[in-house]
Amino acid sequence: MSAIEPVIHVEHSNRASRIGLAIVSCALIALAAAPWWADRANLRLLSEIYAYVALASLWNLLAGYAGLVSVGQHAYVGLGAYGLFALAMLAGVHPLVAIPIAGFAAAVVSVPVALLMFRLRGHYFAIGTWVMAEVFRLSAAQLSALGGGSGTSLPTAIVLSVAGSREMREFTLYWIALALAVAVLAAIVMLLRSRYGLALTAIRDNELGARSNGVDVVRVKYLVYVAVAFGTAMVGALVFLQKIRISPDTAFSVNDWTAYVIFITVIGGIGRIEGPIVGTIVFFLLRQTLADLGAIYLLILGAVAIVVMLKAPKGLWGLIADRYGWQLFPLERRLVIEKRP
Amino acid sequence: MEWVNTIVQGVLLGGLYAMFAAGLSLIFGVMRLVNIAHGDLIVLAAYIALVIVETLGINPLTSLLIVVPVMAAIGYVLQRALLNRTLGDDLLPPLLVTFGLSVIIQNALLQWFSADSRKLNAGNIEIASIHIGGGLAVGVLPLIQFALAVAVIAGLQWLFYRTALGRAFRATSDDQPVAQLMGLNNSHVFALAMALSLAIVAVAGVLLAVRANFDPSIGPARLIFGFEAVIIGGLGSMWGTLAGGVIIGVAQAIGAKIDPGWNLLAGHIAFLIVLALKPEGLFPKVQG
Numbered sequence: 001m002s003a004i005e006p007v008i009h010v011e012h013s014n015r016a017s018r019i020g021l022a023i024v025s026c027a028l029i030a031l032a033a034a035p036w037w038a039d040r041a042n043l044r045l046l047s048e049i050y051a052y053v054a055l056a057s058l059w060n061l062l063a064g065y066a067g068l069v070s071v072g073q074h075a076y077v078g079l080g081a082y083g084l085f086a087l088a089m090l091a092g093v094h095p096l097v098a099i100p101i102a103g104f105a106a107a108v109v110s111v112p113v114a115l116l117m118f119r120l121r122g123h124y125f126a127i128g129t130w131v132m133a134e135v136f137r138l139s140a141a142q143l144s145a146l147g148g149g150s151g152t153s154l155p156t157a158i159v160l161s162v163a164g165s166r167e168m169r170e171f172t173l174y175w176i177a178l179a180l181a182v183a184v185l186a187a188i189v190m191l192l193r194s195r196y197g198l199a200l201t202a203i204r205d206n207e208l209g210a211r212s213n214g215v216d217v218v219r220v221k222y223l224v225y226v227a228v229a230f231g232t233a234m235v236g237a238l239v240f241l242q243k244i245r246i247s248p249d250t251a252f253s254v255n256d257w258t259a260y261v262i263f264i265t266v267i268g269g270i271g272r273i274e275g276p277i278v279g280t281i282v283f284f285l286l287r288q289t290l291a292d293l294g295a296i297y298l299l300i301l302g303a304v305a306i307v308v309m310l311k312a313p314k315g316l317w318g319l320i321a322d323r324y325g326w327q328l329f330p331l332e333r334r335l336v337i338e339k340r341p
Numbered sequence: 342m343e344w345v346n347t348i349v350q351g352v353l354l355g356g357l358y359a360m361f362a363a364g365l366s367l368i369f370g371v372m373r374l375v376n377i378a379h380g381d382l383i384v385l386a387a388y389i390a391l392v393i394v395e396t397l398g399i400n401p402l403t404s405l406l407i408v409v410p411v412m413a414a415i416g417y418v419l420q421r422a423l424l425n426r427t428l429g430d431d432l433l434p435p436l437l438v439t440f441g442l443s444v445i446i447q448n449a450l451l452q453w454f455s456a457d458s459r460k461l462n463a464g465n466i467e468i469a470s471i472h473i474g475g476g477l478a479v480g481v482l483p484l485i486q487f488a489l490a491v492a493v494i495a496g497l498q499w500l501f502y503r504t505a506l507g508r509a510f511r512a513t514s515d516d517q518p519v520a521q522l523m524g525l526n527n528s529h530v531f532a533l534a535m536a537l538s539l540a541i542v543a544v545a546g547v548l549l550a551v552r553a554n555f556d557p558s559i560g561p562a563r564l565i566f567g568f569e570a571v572i573i574g575g576l577g578s579m580w581g582t583l584a585g586g587v588i589i590g591v592a593q594a595i596g597a598k599i600d601p602g603w604n605l606l607a608g609h610i611a612f613l614i615v616l617a618l619k620p621e622g623l624f625p626k627v628q629g
Contacts, residue, residue, distance in 0.1 A: 069432050071377070071440065116613065119620035120572070122432050123375035127568045128616070131609055134565060138606040149602075254561065259444055266437055295448040302444035309437045310426055 007338045012193060013330035020328035031178055035171045043174050047242060049284055050181035054235045055257065056264040056276030057184055058228045061191075063262075064271035065200040066224040067207060069122075072129025073232055074257035075113075075136050079106040080233025081240035081251040082140050088158050090145060095154075095162055096176070099237045106233030107226050114225045118218070130254070137252035151247025159244060173242050180238060184231050188273060189329050191227075196220060198333075204271055255298075263305040269315025274328045278317045342476055347598045348591055349479060355590025356487035357552065359583040360545040361567030362574070363493055364538035366582050369571070371510045371534040372428060374435050378442035380564030382539060385446055386412050386546025387555050391459055401461040401551050402485075409543040416539030420532040428531070443560065450557035458554040467551070486548045490583065493541055498579045500537075510534055562605075569612040575622025584623060588615075 013021070034046055055077070063069045083102030087093040093101065113132055120128040141149040163169040191197050199220050202210035211217050236257070240246050250256070260283065268279025286304070290297040312319055320326055365379050376382075386408055393404045423442075427434035469481040501507040512520040513530050521527050549555060549563070569589050574581030589608045596607020615623065 063433070067432075069436055071436070116616055119616060123369075123373075123436060124568075124572065126432075126436055127375060127377070127565065128572075130561075131565055131569065131612060134562075135606065135609045135613070138602075138609070142602050142606075255444070259440065262437065262440060266433075270433065295452045298448040299445050299452070302441040302448070306423075306438050306441040306445075309434050309441075310423075313434065 009336055011334045011336045014327070014334070016325060017327045017330040020326065021330065024328060028178075028182065032175070035174060040170060043170060044242075045284070047174050047177040048239075049280055050177040051235050051239050052261065052264060052280045052283065053277055054181040054184040055232060055261045056268070056280055057181075057188055057273070058231045058235075059261050060265045060270060060273070060276050061188055061200075062224060062228045064265065064275070065192075065204045066221050067203055068221055068225060069126050070129040071126045071254075071258055071262070072131070072133040073228075073261065074252050074254050075129065075133035076106050076110065076229045076232035077236030077239070077257040078133070078136055078140065078248070078252035079109060080236030081246055082143070082146065083233065084237035084241055085146055085152065085154065085246050086143075088154065089152075095158055095241055096172075099176075099234055099241070102237040103230045103234035106236075107230035110226050110229035113229075114222055118221070130258075133252055133254070133258075137248045140248040140252065146246070149248060151245065151250070153245045154241075162241075173238070177238060177242070180234060184235075185273070187231070189331065192273065192331055196223070197331075200224070260301075263301055265315075266305050267308050267315060269317035269319075269321070272315070272317055272321065273331065274317045274321070275315050277328075279315065282316065344598075345475075346477055347594045349477065350483070351591035351594030352587050353479070353483035353487045353590070354594060355570075355587030356483075356490035356583075357545065357548055357586070358566045358570050358589050359586030360486075360490045360493055360541060360548065361563050362570035362582045362586055363490075363497060363579070364541040364545070365564075365567045366571045366574075366577075366579070367497065367541070368534055368538045370577055371514050372531050374424065374428065375439070375568075376424075376538075377436065377439040377564065378446060378560075379439075379542065379567060380562065381443045381446040381450075381560030382412070382415075382542050383546045383549060383563050384450065384555060384557060384560040386539075386543045387461070387550035388450055388454060388459075389543075390461060390547045390550055391454075394461055401463045401547055402466075405544060405547055408547055409540050412539040412543035412546075413536040416535040416537075416542075417532045419539075420535035421528060424535065425528050425531055447557050447560060454557065456556055456558070458556045459550070460554050461547070461550040463551045482551065486552070489544060489548065490586070493544065494579050494583050497541075501579070506533065566608065569608065572622055573612060573615045575625035578622070578624040581622060581624030 031046065034043060038046065055073070059070070059073055062073070080102045083105045084095065084098045087098035087101055088095045117125055117128050117132065140146070146152050159169070163172045192200065199210065199215045199217075202213065202215055203217055203220065207217060236251070240251060243250075264279035264283045265276050266279070267282055268277065269275030283301075286301060287297070290300060293300075308315060314322065361380070361383060365376065368374050368376060389411060390401055390404045390408045393399070393407050394401050397404075419442075423438065424435065427438045463482065466485075467480075467482055470478045471481060471484070472478050499507075501510060509520070509525050509530050512523065512525060513527050517527055520530070545563075566586075566589055570582055570585035572585070573588055574583070574585030588611055592611035593604050593608040597604035599607075
């Protein structure tokens with residue numbers, strides 16, 4: 001051993017990410033305190049935003065990193081929602097406890113689904129996942145205990161069990177929505193910083209290259225698919241606990257839970273963790289300003305997504321990040337070599 | 342006898358699904374593009390036919406003379422102006438752009454025609470039927486639909502293997518750069534393929550509109566039926582696509598016979614069973 005031994009470690013954060021993390025932390029504190037400064041309508045809106053941040057982040061992990069372009073993620077939103085209603089109404093489980101159980105149940109279902117769907121390649125995988133969601137939607141319509149095709153509402157007793165007063169109930173669900181979005185983002189950041197994250201980034205950049213460097217691509221894809229199903233179903237369960245009413249068409253809506261989510265991710269920037277957050281903000285800004293236009297609003301959204309895909313395939317955040325080198329989360333890997341005397 | 346009747350109706354319905362599938366299969370074969378807006382384009386064709394029938398007062402089947410070239414033109418322009426830019430190694434751009442198109446077409450139709458159900462009236466032919474013995478009767482219209490589906494698929498088969506255009510399609514499908522080197526203009530070839538695909542979509546759309554009620558939201562389900570027929574039949578096999586359509590149609594008819602709620606579900610389950618047992622389809626020809 002020589003006297004001068006280089007010490008090598010990997011640094012994740014840089015100046016931008018430290019500033020970014022500080023901004024994120026301040027924003028989180030302000031958002032957690034929202035029940036004290038926002039009215040009921042705004043709390044609802046914020047909850048909805050959190051749900052879309054979580055859904056889009058999960059889809060981004062699936063499509064942007066693992067290369068699994070699914071257009072059937074509404075299957076898991078619906079499964080989570082129906083799981084929650086079934087657990088609460090038929091098994092008497094406390095609704096808040098039912099959220100993770102519904103997520104777990106959907107993850108269990110996703111295992112055989114993945115086995116079947118991974119037989120389809122590329123585009124056909126995409127439409128295959130959609131077929132699967134249709135199967136679940138049509139099956140849900142056969143569940144007479146949960147109202148069949150017309151759906152059902154949560155009984156008052158179950159709604160009251162979340163919290164006694166209406167105000168506390170709204171606050172509780174708001175905080176859970178925020179916590180779930182933060183948990184999803186934190187889990188994704190941690191996953192991407194682990195060795196699986198390295199594998200995922202490699203798959204994103206070049207699947208063949210990743211494979212030839214010893215990444216077990218199929219295994220990583222399975223894990224991501226099941227984990228994303230788990231998260232997506234929990235978001236679905238929470239969203240419909242807030243709505244109180246469920247039906248096959250709303251719980252398994254391809255527009256609400258897949259089309260918007262994909263547009264959000266692409267507009268914000270696919271394959272970057274900040275993309276879905278930026279995309280969700282743009283989506284809600286558009287929605288709040290164009291809400292009066294009805295069907296035209298969706299037409300504009302579709303057109304914006306097409307233009308972004310063709311003109312700026314890395315999305316809005318991609319434009320910013322490439323130009324200024326910004327990153328909100330410490331995900332960079334830089335080799336730091338210190339020479340000690 | 343009742344069951345024979347159910348199966349016969351299912352087979353005839355399968356012809357329509359095979360026609361949904363043929364256009365999808367064609368463009369996937371030539372340029373590896375899956376058009377998510379395919380079902381919505383079928384519905385668009387139905388609405389174009391509706392406008393023509395209402396304005397000119399002609400029979401829906403005659404309106405094909407206008408709808409087919411109009412849709413083919415839309416296909417050519419769509420491919421050259423938009424879809425050619427999305428082709429490449431990355432899966433996402435074509436998927437997202439056609440998904441966006443799907444949302445745009447659906448909402449544009451919703452805006453102009455409202456969410457009301459519409460139907461095309463083809464006159465007496467709709468209720469005409471032929472008795473084929475044993476108490477079995479087959480509607481003339483479903484029979485025409487099935488015959489048209491067979492004709493379209495036979496025509497595609499002939500075009501692919503017997504004509505210069507078919508050779509160009511197969512050449513670009515096999516190897517795009519080499520096809521270009523041999524003097525083919527790939528953008529033009531792709532646009533012709535899309536034009537042909539949408540010409541078939543036009544026929545499918547008019548037949549759909551005569552057969553049943555339609556509204557702006559039914560496109561995605563048509564895409565899914567067509568997609569299932571393609572996968573069951575095996576990629577690249579035109580006659581396999583017809584068989585796939587028939588299997589979906591028969592499964593749906595049998596499902597509906599057992600319980601109306603099982604109508605669509607039975608078709609999807611037939612698809613999943615084939616996928617589980619024979620993922621390459623029943624009559625595979627090319628590798629995706």
